[in-house]
Amino acid sequence: MIQPYNPLRPLFYPMILLILFGSIYWIYQSNPALMDQLSLIEKQRTSTKADTYNVSTGNLDPEPADRFQATALSGSNYGNSSSLSGDIRIEHRFDDLSEQLNELSTNNSNWIADDQGLVLRNETGFQVYDSEGKLKWKFLIEESPIADGPIASTSQFLYFSTKAGDLICLYRDSGRIAWIQRLGEAIATNPLVGPKSLILFVEGDPSKNQLGLRIFDKANGNDLGKLNKVPNPTGGTVAFHEAKNLLALINTEGKIIVFDLNKKEALWSYDFPNQISASPVIAGDRLYISSAEGQLFAMDVSSGRQLWDYDLKGPIAQALTVMPQIQIGIIADKDNYLHVMDLQAGKRKWRYNLKTNAKNYRFVAARMTDSASSRLNMSAESKGWAFWGPCGDNKICAFEPFKGFILRQIELPGPISDWPHFLDKGFEMVQSYLDGKNLKFRKFIEKRKFDKIKQEASQAPVDNAPTEN
Amino acid sequence: MSWLKRSLWEIDRSSSLRVLGGLLALGQILTYVYWQKSSFLFAGSEAQPLLCWNFQSQCSGTFLSAGTLSTIFTSQLILSIAAALLFFSGRLISWAWVALMISWFVQTSVYFMDASLRSNAYALVFLIGFYLLFLPNKIRMTQYTVFAYFILDALTKLNPDWLSGIGFLGQIAAPEKGLEWLAAFSVIIQMVMPFFLISRDGQRMGYGFAALFIYQVGIFFILKDPSSLSIAAILLFFIFKYFETKRLELESLYQSYEHPEPSNIWWPVVLLIFIAAQFRPPEVLPYLEVLRLEKLQSSEECQTLFFSQGDAKIEWLSTEKVLHLPQNIKCNPQANFNALKQVCAKNKNDNGFRNLTVFFLTRAISETSYRLRFSSDRFCDSSYTGSHIGGLSL
Numbered sequence: 001m002i003q004p005y006n007p008l009r010p011l012f013y014p015m016i017l018l019i020l021f022g023s024i025y026w027i028y029q030s031n032p033a034l035m036d037q038l039s040l041i042e043k044q045r046t047s048t049k050a051d052t053y054n055v056s057t058g059n060l061d062p063e064p065a066d067r068f069q070a071t072a073l074s075g076s077n078y079g080n081s082s083s084l085s086g087d088i089r090i091e092h093r094f095d096d097l098s099e100q101l102n103e104l105s106t107n108n109s110n111w112i113a114d115d116q117g118l119v120l121r122n123e124t125g126f127q128v129y130d131s132e133g134k135l136k137w138k139f140l141i142e143e144s145p146i147a148d149g150p151i152a153s154t155s156q157f158l159y160f161s162t163k164a165g166d167l168i169c170l171y172r173d174s175g176r177i178a179w180i181q182r183l184g185e186a187i188a189t190n191p192l193v194g195p196k197s198l199i200l201f202v203e204g205d206p207s208k209n210q211l212g213l214r215i216f217d218k219a220n221g222n223d224l225g226k227l228n229k230v231p232n233p234t235g236g237t238v239a240f241h242e243a244k245n246l247l248a249l250i251n252t253e254g255k256i257i258v259f260d261l262n263k264k265e266a267l268w269s270y271d272f273p274n275q276i277s278a279s280p281v282i283a284g285d286r287l288y289i290s291s292a293e294g295q296l297f298a299m300d301v302s303s304g305r306q307l308w309d310y311d312l313k314g315p316i317a318q319a320l321t322v323m324p325q326i327q328i329g330i331i332a333d334k335d336n337y338l339h340v341m342d343l344q345a346g347k348r349k350w351r352y353n354l355k356t357n358a359k360n361y362r363f364v365a366a367r368m369t370d371s372a373s374s375r376l377n378m379s380a381e382s383k384g385w386a387f388w389g390p391c392g393d394n395k396i397c398a399f400e401p402f403k404g405f406i407l408r409q410i411e412l413p414g415p416i417s418d419w420p421h422f423l424d425k426g427f428e429m430v431q432s433y434l435d436g437k438n439l440k441f442r443k444f445i446e447k448r449k450f451d452k453i454k455q456e457a458s459q460a461p462v463d464n465a466p467t468e469n
Numbered sequence: 470m471s472w473l474k475r476s477l478w479e480i481d482r483s484s485s486l487r488v489l490g491g492l493l494a495l496g497q498i499l500t501y502v503y504w505q506k507s508s509f510l511f512a513g514s515e516a517q518p519l520l521c522w523n524f525q526s527q528c529s530g531t532f533l534s535a536g537t538l539s540t541i542f543t544s545q546l547i548l549s550i551a552a553a554l555l556f557f558s559g560r561l562i563s564w565a566w567v568a569l570m571i572s573w574f575v576q577t578s579v580y581f582m583d584a585s586l587r588s589n590a591y592a593l594v595f596l597i598g599f600y601l602l603f604l605p606n607k608i609r610m611t612q613y614t615v616f617a618y619f620i621l622d623a624l625t626k627l628n629p630d631w632l633s634g635i636g637f638l639g640q641i642a643a644p645e646k647g648l649e650w651l652a653a654f655s656v657i658i659q660m661v662m663p664f665f666l667i668s669r670d671g672q673r674m675g676y677g678f679a680a681l682f683i684y685q686v687g688i689f690f691i692l693k694d695p696s697s698l699s700i701a702a703i704l705l706f707f708i709f710k711y712f713e714t715k716r717l718e719l720e721s722l723y724q725s726y727e728h729p730e731p732s733n734i735w736w737p738v739v740l741l742i743f744i745a746a747q748f749r750p751p752e753v754l755p756y757l758e759v760l761r762l763e764k765l766q767s768s769e770e771c772q773t774l775f776f777s778q779g780d781a782k783i784e785w786l787s788t789e790k791v792l793h794l795p796q797n798i799k800c801n802p803q804a805n806f807n808a809l810k811q812v813c814a815k816n817k818n819d820n821g822f823r824n825l826t827v828f829f830l831t832r833a834i835s836e837t838s839y840r841l842r843f844s845s846d847r848f849c850d851s852s853y854t855g856s857h858i859g860g861l862s863l
Contacts, residue, residue, distance in 0.1 A: 012673075016664055023623070023660040027653045031632035034653060039645035040633035040834055135781060142787040175783040176846055177776060177826050182839065 111441075112150050113430035116172060118441060119151050119158065126151055128158070128172065131428070133443065137175040149190040152198070159198055159218075161187040167200060169221060179221040183214065191216075194240045197224060199247070204229060209252060215261060227264055231257060239282040241301055248280045248287055248301065256280060256289060258301060268304035272297075277315070283322040286343070290316040294333060298346060308346030312339050321363040326385050328401045330365075332358040338389065340401055350404040356393045363389040364420055366398075379403050390416050396429075412444065472605075479607060479731055481562045485709035486607055490569055491556035492706060493601060496594050496699040497549040497572050501542065503695045504576075507795045508583050510538060519794065520585040520804040524755035545575040566602065573598045581759070585798045589625075589762045590696030593618045596743065596760065597703060604739065605731035608710055613740050615703060616663045618762075619681065621747050623659035625764040626652070629835040636765050640691045658684050666707055671715075678707050769833055771800035775809065775848075776826040777816070783826075802842040805829050813849035824849045 033040045111120045117136070118129040125140040144164030152159040157178060158170045167181035186203035188211055198218050204210040209232045215224040231251030238249040245261040254276045257269040274291035281288045287301040294314045298307040314333030321330045322343065329341040338352045365387045373384040379402040386407055391397035394415060398408040412431070420429045431442045480486045505511050509519060533541075548568040555565035577595060580586055593614070600610045626632070634648025641648065658680055665677025685701035688694060746760035773792060777784045791812060798804040809827055816822040826846040830839035845853050 006669075012664075012668070016661055019664065020657065020661055023657050024653075026627050027632060027656055030627045031629050031649070031653070033629075034632065034649055037646075039649050040629060041635055041638065041645045041648075137781045137783060139783045139785070141785040142790070143785055170783075176778075177783075180774065180828060182772070182830070 110150065111432065112153055113441075113443075114153065114155075115428060116153075116155055118430060118443075119153060121146060121151050121160075126160070128175065131443075133441075136173070139170070139175055147187045147190050152191050152193040154193060154218075157218075159191050159193060161190050161200060163187060165202075167191060167198070167216060167221065181216060181221040181223070185212070192238065192240070193218065195242050197240075197242065199238065199240060201230070201233075204232075213247070213259075225261055225264060227259055227261065230259070231255075239280040239287065241282045241285075244285075244302065246282070246301055248282060250276045250280060250289075256287075256299075258287070258304065267302070270299075270304055277317045278319040281320045281322060283324045283343075288320045288322070288329065288343075290318065290320060290331060292316065296320065296329075296331065296341065298343065310341065310346055310348065312337075312348070314339075318358070318361075321365065321387070323365045323385055323387065323401065326381065326383055326401065328385070330363045330387055330389070330401075332361070332363075332389070338399075340399070340404070349402065352391075352399075352404065354389070354391050356390050356395075358390045361390050361416060363387050366420075377403075378405075378407075388420050396420070414442070472603075475605060475731070476603065476607075477563055477566055479605065480566065480601070483608065483713060484559070485706060485713045486601065487556050487559055487562065488709045489597070489607075489611060489703070489706045490565060490601060491553045492702045493594065493598050494549045494553035494556060494565075494569055494572070496702055497569075497576055497598075498546065498553065499695055499699055499702075500576060500591065500594070501546050501549065504579065504586060505542075508579060508586055510579055510583060511542065519807050520583065520587075520798055520801060522581070522584045522758055523751065524758055541575060545572050548572045569598070570602050573602060585795055585801075585804060587759075587763065588694075588696045588797065589618075589622055590694075590699050592760050592762060593703070594699050596739075600739065604735045606733060606736050607731075609733075610736035610739060611703075611706060612667055612710070613736060614743060615707075616667050617740060617743055618700075619659045619663040619666075621744070622762050623656050624747075625762050626656045626659070628764055630769065630833055631765050632656070633834045635834050637691060640693075655684065655688075666704075669714075671711060674707060674711055678704060769800040769831055770839075771805070771829070771831040772839060773805055773809070774828040774830075775812075778823045778826060778846075779821040780823065782821070800831050802829060802831065806843060809848060817849065 028034055031040060033043060036043075110122065111118060113119075115131065117131045118133075120127050120129075123145040124142075125138060126146070127138040128136045130136050141162065144162040144166070147161040147163050153172065156172055158172050159167070160170075161167045163186060165183040165185050165187055167183060167187070169178040169180075170176065171178055183200075183202060188201040188203055191198040191200045196218055198216045200214045200216065202212040202214055204212045208229075210229045211232050213227040213230040215226065216222065217224055227247075231249065233249035233251065238247055240247050246267065247259045247261055248256060249259075250256050253271075254274075255269055255271045256276065258267045259265065260267040272289070272291065274293050274295055276289060277292035278290050282301055285301050286307065287299045289297045289299070291297070292315050294312040294316055295309055296312060296316070297309045299305060300307060312331070312333055314335040314337055316331060316333050318332055320341075323329070327343045328349075329343045330338065331341070332338050332354060334357075336354045336357060338354050338358070340349045340351070341347070342349050365385055368378065368384040368386055370384060373382075378384065378386070378400050382400060382402045386398045386400055388396055388398050391406065391409060392411075394412045396410050396412065396416060397406045399405065400407055414431050416429075416431065429444050431444070432440070480490060549572045552565045552568035552572060555561050555568065573595075580591060580595065596614060597611055600607050600614070604610060632649060632652050634645060634650075634652040637643070637648045637651055638645070641651070643651070662677045662680040662684075665673045666681060668674050668677065682701055682704050685697045685704065689697040689701070742757070743760055746754075746757035747762060749757060751758075773788045775786055775788070775791075777786055792805070792808050794801075794804055794808055806829070809825065809829075813825060824846070825848040826844075827848040828844045829842045831842055832839045847853055
């Protein structure tokens, strides 16, 4: 059969070639990564960015940042203001907790108690109780286990993270979600709460014992920066200087490293000859470190210059509690001695045998009312500040920091497992204990006004007080 | 009714069109099997559509009972089987036409009621079914529409989402870079081979057919997408058309009379409408949305975070346990919105259930972070309509 001549026939293959090269050009335009070694999927995987997702605010009351209560980071225990009170009595017991939390130990990393109530956690959720011991709400999670460490809290919010990589902020009163930060990388611990920011350790390179560190705005979860290749801090605790944006931690080899979070690099580091035994503490512009051998060091946090050191002559396993308003530091050693330090001079003011092991206990500072302060003959330089701590197996005492008085001594019905939380006209503290298999909590509240019991304040039985080194 | 007579006469005299009719009927059977698993309509009047077309201000479930719907769909399946048998046997073409037309109407109605069934392949099957049933010059129209389909579908794949190869991820044991090249190769095949397919030269047409047929069957095995089998079936039409053209050319040597030629006006018009449907702004001729080809949806990643609020209890629920969206609309914000509203409706009578807190995030492969598409901690409130994402009141 004779086919009619088609004038376009010779153009068929050139046209196909043109389309072929044209399509290759378009393909390359659409995916420039095609010729790279790394595929687009790998590129996305390695450059995934964290983002915060706020619940649409139409239905929520926005919380301005300045309404957040300042809470010190773990290890830097600033005092808060309140008036002290008299005898303790049991007002409420946090009993009958749900069976889901039975496996909890008395390790207090699984629970937090403050004047708002109690938060108990396990891997799959947590329960929030009010100050009367009544269950307010519980949070259950199916997606991923909650990261290690206690749930971080302020008076209005709870912060926690999941191991899969979510940082979540909840309203403490209702459990409603304020915001979620999806990091896209595994999280090592629950966040640490600073005055304005949250600090979070994420999984890093385990072979080098390194973690990543992320900082977020506490108010809205916005990403404020990150540091890669941060050494795994001993005990998981760090100290944070919010004004200068500095972060101090001690690695597993005992080296103190201070990071400048603005520059995202290490500012200075110091390899201590002594074994560091507890978290660093930053107060003002100073960094305080205690060693297992019993030495206390003060350093300039910006430069690393050593300002003074003091030998307490007793092994230490506790971070210094600082009362920055009066430049006093409090620390207990393993020989059960309480040491009260003048931080300005770098000298011990006095020490006292607590007759109990206080290494896991945190001393808490609180301020007396002016009238109570004068009635108790507190020194003028103390400005009404006192601190609370254990002074026997089942006792807590309020100490006058300058003169070494015991202002108040209270016998508890069981061992101390928490520190007091100061209320408007008294204080409360929560004690945990195991009753068979179940973890139970007992709360003590003292509400009597201090004015009525001024005669109970007595000269403290201070051992070797004041003692100079 | 002369148009109908002409249409039937055109099918009756062309063996390739009879085969095409049979292939379309087979495609309808395949579609029935596929939709039975995914369409809400098969669940009866209680079910709600997951997704509405954007030209519908509101979509609702059917008023028919599950039993009635089952009867209709079973009848449609029987008619499709009958149409396939009659078209392939070449007998009772009028009856075959009627059976295919009823079946086509039923499937088109379902397609218009539930946008979650949307697929590029069904848009092609729908269009070719319409040509075969109602318009003249069916062979040429089918030929150029299939040609245009491959080119336009290739254009939808010219984006980082498809070219990253993420669509093949987990389906083929190959390195990610290899998947990228496979995706690029698929676009080249779709861009080049249609030119071979419509060539009058038998050898070239054979290359085009073989390449595209193997490609579609390969896509079916890789992506487990049954709609590629429908397209592969339509490609068989080109073989029959080629042999029919050859036969007619031979017959023309000793047959002196001229065949009455069908009108040449319709095929360019319809082809232009098909092409215009791809590039029109969304607000222009919104009904043409049913013919618009979409890029691969599974390349988009999404996350749905939702928390059930109860009396003194907040629970972070696992998405996989609650939401069961078809793969093609898994990341569609509107479909997720509607599915979550159905979770609200399902739980509203449960004691202790108060509301849902929901976050829905999506990102394309080229994006490093997710975008928040909608969120609310009062998601189940009737006042939260999600109008900004096109969520519909069900």
